[in-house]
Amino acid sequence: MSNITEINNEIAEHHSTLANQSTDEDYTILNLGPTHPATHGIFQNILKMDGEIIKDAEQTIGYIHRAFEKIAEHRPFYQVTPLTDRLNYCSSPINNMGWHMTVEKLIGASIPKRAQYMRVIIMELARIADHIICNTIIGADTGALTGFTYMFQWREKIYDIYEQICGARLTTNIGRIGGLERDFNDEVYKKIKEFLRDFPKALTEFTALLERNRIFMDRIVNVGGISGERALAYGFTGPNLRAAGIDYDVRVMNPYSSYEDFEFAIPIGTSGDTYDRFRVRQEEMWESMKIIQQALDNMPHGKYFADVPEFYLPQKEDVYTSMESLIWHFKIVMGETDVPKGEVYHSVEGGNGELGFYLVSDGGRSAYRLHFRRPCFIYYQAYPEMIKGSMLSDAILTMSSMNVIAGELDA
């Protein structure tokens, strides 16, 4: 930690000799947020500034707290899925899938391979969408708005794929407990193939625009660094931890949804600074595309939902024609199915880290206790340590590169 901070301090001091000349003890208090365009969400940072240099910082969060954990204790399991949409809303399908898999683990459902591969495709598309947002925002915050406007159409194309699969775009509520709500239609395959064909070109162009760009590198190399040791102590996960050089990825460490079937690399950084976080996300997009391609190539045949009639909503035409389906439909919608007693922890690799679900069930219609392990709630507490001694403009970049999503921060 010390050497990175020292380097940061050196650079910061070098860049701000003028601002530093008034070194009396009068500090300025600056409110960054709650509604500052650079926070990209509603949370506040109270900065103690000495000229341009940040001496201390304190975060205030909770502006969009919606009591999801309390609501979840009063809703049947399928009604919790829309709540998970609104955690990290940049990659809601991953949250949906994580929640479905938690309940499936609790009830002991075995999901057919086809459904698992379909889920992998959706989750990796969501990861690409998430990283597109985060990395282009880093560009936008440095003033390079071109990449942002250009790459966002590719996020749109991913949302078009979601729309074909489930009908929704941002808060997707995709899939069901027990599988997917419907099979991929031809249009979905067509759109995914088009995406895999055309996106590499756009990503290469975006990379060429920024990755070795002198101005961009000067702005973000050695900005907001954190050592692997401190990152672990602060509970970092996801790309932010891997940028600090620690290769922890839930997809590899505790594979879920058949991730063990796929060949992909885990990109890691060395110094844990903003540039490394940017690079790790760039590389992860390429790896995600590899995973999607493999899933398409090896898509197993079979059913896309598990045999759990007490949790998986029956097909609508069966509800109209068969008594049994009608009964299950009624029981599920009214929340009349009981779940086994038990407690289960399940985590998935979300767009910004390990998204965990700790579910305690007392056997009733809803959870006795549900706790979301929200990755950015845990790693955002390291923010003051990462920006102390650096300049305000560096603090903005550090924040945008940490991928802090207000919806997930406040749950």
Next chain:
Amino acid sequence: MSEITNEHLLSRLRAQFGEFIYNESTPYELATIVLRKDKITEVLHWLYNDPEFKFQFLTDVCGIHFPEAKGAELGIIYHLHSLANNLRLRIKCFVPVENPSIATITSIFPAANWQERETFDFYGILFEGHPDLRRILNVEEMDYFPLRKEYPLEDGTRTDKEDQYFGR
């Protein structure tokens, strides 16, 4: 690297801290112990420094409320992860609702800082020695702990909603 089993982990914990462990189980392949509350920092220190286990990553801290369990109404649940061995451990401590205090673990895991604040915010569990134990998600003026079971989800005085068929 030989894989460490849950049984081995639990048996070593039992040998070291047997008299303080009230209960142990492995629901869904995750080793779980119920620990006497004043031993939490000692056990976490031991797990952190043990050359075999190296539980050096704190995954999660959260609270839970069992109003019927007299004398142990509030629980604090820690999820630890040993990245070196890919082994997880869940530790639960229970405290009475009249005196809900437990030692902080922020000196071992800085990541616990906000998670303990969140647990305090929702359950009123007092973490002794915490550097900055304030509410984090709810407003400071709030005078109750909303995730405790006695607080209803919705305002009980409302008359415009008839939910009797939905069992809310």
